[in-house]
Amino acid sequence: MKKRLSAAPFAVWMGIFTVVPMAIVLWFAFTDENGAFTLRNIAEIWQYSGTYVDSIWMGALATVICLVLAYPLALSIARKAEHVQRTMVMIVMLPMWMNFLLRTYAWMSLLEENGLINHLLGQIGLHWSIINTDAAVVLGMVYNFLPFMILPLYSVMAKMDNRVIEAAQDLGSNNWQILRRVILPLSAPGIVSGVTMVFVPAVSTFVISKLLGGSKYMMIGDVIESMFMGDGCNYNVGAALSLVLMVLMLICMSLMRRVDNGEDELGGMMA
Amino acid sequence: MKTLSKIYNGIIFTFLYAPIVVLIVYSFNDSKNRVQWGGFTLDWYRDLFSNELILESLAVTLQIAVLAAIISTVIGTMAAVGIFNMNGRLRRAMESLNNIPMVNPEIVTGISMMLMFVAIYRATGLLQPGFATLLIAHITFCIPYVVLQVMPKLRQMNKHMYEAALDLGCTPFAAFFKVVLPEIMPGVITGALMAFTMSLDDFVISYFNSGSTAQNLSVTIYSMTKKPVTPEVNALSTLMFGSVLILLVIVNARQVRDLKKQKERR
Numbered sequence: 001m002k003k004r005l006s007a008a009p010f011a012v013w014m015g016i017f018t019v020v021p022m023a024i025v026l027w028f029a030f031t032d033e034n035g036a037f038t039l040r041n042i043a044e045i046w047q048y049s050g051t052y053v054d055s056i057w058m059g060a061l062a063t064v065i066c067l068v069l070a071y072p073l074a075l076s077i078a079r080k081a082e083h084v085q086r087t088m089v090m091i092v093m094l095p096m097w098m099n100f101l102l103r104t105y106a107w108m109s110l111l112e113e114n115g116l117i118n119h120l121l122g123q124i125g126l127h128w129s130i131i132n133t134d135a136a137v138v139l140g141m142v143y144n145f146l147p148f149m150i151l152p153l154y155s156v157m158a159k160m161d162n163r164v165i166e167a168a169q170d171l172g173s174n175n176w177q178i179l180r181r182v183i184l185p186l187s188a189p190g191i192v193s194g195v196t197m198v199f200v201p202a203v204s205t206f207v208i209s210k211l212l213g214g215s216k217y218m219m220i221g222d223v224i225e226s227m228f229m230g231d232g233c234n235y236n237v238g239a240a241l242s243l244v245l246m247v248l249m250l251i252c253m254s255l256m257r258r259v260d261n262g263e264d265e266l267g268g269m270m271a
Numbered sequence: 272m273k274t275l276s277k278i279y280n281g282i283i284f285t286f287l288y289a290p291i292v293v294l295i296v297y298s299f300n301d302s303k304n305r306v307q308w309g310g311f312t313l314d315w316y317r318d319l320f321s322n323e324l325i326l327e328s329l330a331v332t333l334q335i336a337v338l339a340a341i342i343s344t345v346i347g348t349m350a351a352v353g354i355f356n357m358n359g360r361l362r363r364a365m366e367s368l369n370n371i372p373m374v375n376p377e378i379v380t381g382i383s384m385m386l387m388f389v390a391i392y393r394a395t396g397l398l399q400p401g402f403a404t405l406l407i408a409h410i411t412f413c414i415p416y417v418v419l420q421v422m423p424k425l426r427q428m429n430k431h432m433y434e435a436a437l438d439l440g441c442t443p444f445a446a447f448f449k450v451v452l453p454e455i456m457p458g459v460i461t462g463a464l465m466a467f468t469m470s471l472d473d474f475v476i477s478y479f480n481s482g483s484t485a486q487n488l489s490v491t492i493y494s495m496t497k498k499p500v501t502p503e504v505n506a507l508s509t510l511m512f513g514s515v516l517i518l519l520v521i522v523n524a525r526q527v528r529d530l531k532k533q534k535e536r537r
Contacts, residue, residue, distance in 0.1 A: 003443070007353025007365060009346050010414065017411040018371045021383035028386055073283050076276045088280075090523060095287045097515045101474055101492050102508040106290035108496070109297075116293060146287065196374075204376035207474065211496060221378050228382055228479060235386065242379045249376055 025246075028239035041240035048223055048241065052248070055220040058134060059203035062141035063149075066198050067191065069142070070149040074190075075183070077150075078157035089154065096147040104140055104211045111136055111212065132214030140208040141198075148197040156190030157183070192256050200249050220245055291512065298505035315506040322503065328491040331402070332471060335487060339409035340467040346410070347417025347466075348459050352451070354418070355425045369419075372412045381479035384408050388480065400482025408480040409470045416469060417462035424458035425451075457529050464522050468515065 032038045077088045095103065110116050111131045121128055130136045160183070168178045206221030217223050220241065227238025298316070302309025319325060354365045372380055388404045391397060398404055428451070436446035452459075474489035481490050488511075495504055 003356040004353050004361075006349040007357070010350030010353065010418075011365065011368065013346055013411070014368045014371070014414065017384065017387075017407060018368070018380075021380075021387040022371075024386045024390055025379070025383045069283060072276070073280055076280060086527075090519075091284060092287070094516070094519065095291060097468060097472065097519055098291060098512050099472055099474075099489060099492065099508070101489055101496065102294070102504070102511065103290065105492075105496050105504065106294045106508070110290055110293060143286070143290070146283075200374070200376055204378050206378065207493070224378055224382065228385065235389070238382065239386065242382055245376060246379045249374075253374065 025239045025243055028236050029243045030240075032236060041236045044237050045240055045244055048220065051217065051220050051223055052244070054218065055203050056248070058138055058141070058219065059199050062138050062145065062202045063195055063199045065138070065142050066146050066149040067195065070146060070153055070194065074150050074153035074157055077154050078160070085154075085158065089151070092147050092150050092154075100144060101207060101211075103144060104208055107136075107140055107143060108211050111139075131212065132216075134213070134218070136212040137209050137218065140212045141202045141205065144208065145198040145202055148201075149194040152193040152197065153187060153190040156187050160186050196253055196256055199252065203249070204245060291508075294505050295509045295512070297502060298509045300502065300505075315502045316510075318501075319503045319506045319510075324491060325488070325503075325507065328486045328488045331405075331485050332487040332489075335402075335406055335409055335485075336467050336470040338406055339413050339470045340463050343410045343413035343466045344417050344459060344463040347414045347462060348421050348455070350414070351418045351421035351425060351455075352447070355422065369415045373415050377475040378479075380412065381408075381476040384411070384476070385479040400480060400484075402485040405477060405481045405485050405487065408476050409473065412473070412476055413466035413469055416465045417459075420462035420465060421455055421458040424455040428454045457525065461522060461525065464518065468518060471515075 029041055030037060030039070032040065073092075077085055077092075080088065108115075108131070112118070113129065113131060115131075118127055130139070164186070165178055165182055168182045173181065203219075204221050206219060206225045209219040209222055213219075217226065224238055224241050224245070226232070227234050227241065299311050299313070300308055301312035301314065350365070350369075354362060354369075357365060384404075384407075385400075388398050388400055392399055432450050432454070433446055436450045437443065441449065472489070473487075474493065477487050477490050478493065481487060486494075488507075492504065492507070495501075
């Protein structure tokens with residue numbers, strides 16, 4: 001009975017510092033500078049609908065690329081001997097623990113007009129103007145979030161029962177059929193958590209687009225950031241924009257959850 | 272097929288590591304030009320350690336990370352024990368409370384806390400953005416990681432051990448410290464290390480909650496990358512990568528030892 005009480009500090013802390021702030025975002029979104037109720041902030045969001053669409057498009061593109069790149073890798077890790085698996089997972093995780101800004105900054109110096117890649121390309125008479133384009137931002141997203149796709153996929157595939165695959169082989173399936181009819185459905189929970197873990201941070205980023213995309217307001221994250229830290233800052237519109245972002249992400253996630261039966265891979269991935 | 276998959280894995284790993292390797296190599300480059308190789312030097316490291324802004328923010332980062340790790344580990348471990356003993360709706364409510372910072376986009380978590388601190392400051396003059404707000408924010412996003420690490424250890428534990436301790440005359444308090452805590456200790460320590468690393472690494476939430484008085488390293492790096500960058504940043508990256516590498520090796524060695532112990536017990 002009493003043991004439950006030890007969760008009290010947690011409940012109080014998380015209540016005050018996560019639930020109350022959410023309520024305050026809501027309050028800022030529906031009031032003006034003087035604290036009077038208004039729907040003007042919400043109305044202003046329409047102005048940014050194009051940016052929302054762009055962000056979701058770029059985030060989705062990065063997510064799909066990550067999935068396509070990660071799937072074969074995760075599968076091949078999961079088929080290795082146990083100690084090899086451990087080492088390979090470690091290799092995948094390591095870049096993730098390097099400061100996120102520094103990783104992005106590394107790409108900045110690689111992709112620059114006179115950066116290393118163009119220097120090397122220059123030797124064979126080529127040039128690639130990619131910095132400050134959408135492509136550079138998507139590349140940055142793929143690079144930064146690829147491990148978030150590999151790890152949940154791997155952790156589901158590693159748990160897969162090998163006998164199921166052997167049974168399929170015995171029953172005459174070829175490799176392609178096994179992949180499509182056995183491995184793919186069984187790895188669905190991993191796909192769902194991988195997609196969520198890449199899509200949410202990709203859509204809401206402002207660092208990658210700032211560093212690799214130039215100074216344009218490309219992503220919704222850039223706009224929100226400027227509403228809070230920029231010169232023309234407006235907390236109320238910023239709160240409304242974040243509210244919509246939050247709701248969009250919640251909708252995306254509940255759609256994803258419906259595909260899956262709701263197994264949480266997050267804890268497994270972090271361990 | 273085998274060689275094909277080896278080549279493919281090689282390409283992906285190269286993609287993951289090439290930028291980091293380039294960064295590390297160029298931190299020893301004796302030339303301001305980022306492309307030309309001008310010979311080996313440690314000058315950038317020397318510059319780094321005479322850069323007061325960086326040293327100051329390093330101090331802030333470490334203080335915040337240590338404090339956030341300790342406080343979130345205490346609150347998170349207690350929470351895990353409490354939640355573990357709950358059922359039904361209450362338990363689900365607590366679990367979703369724990370999930371809020373993990374599923375919310377970081378930028379939303381960051382600005383929501385910033386707005387609250389602004390509101391408190393406007394109303395009472397307390398909690399001006401600075402060290403305290405940064406610490407509170409870090410504790411908040413670290414707690415869920417601790418809870419998620421401790422929970423599985425509680426599940427693995429033999430429930431009757433705690434009851435046995437009570438039967439043998441322990442007070443619930445003593446039973447917790449003498450029986451439960453040693454059992455879940457691996458989870459507690461991994462949780463603490465994870466909280467520490469998350470705090471070291473955080474940018475987005477810190478950016479919105481640090482104010483101008485207490486910048487952590489990430490925030491300082493961000494302001495440095497906006498200007499034409501000096502190779503000092505490369506030196507800094509190399510050092511940070513090295514320290515994270517060491518931390519990770521420690522965590523991993525612990526987990527391997529844990530696994531071995533579990534196997535021996537069976």
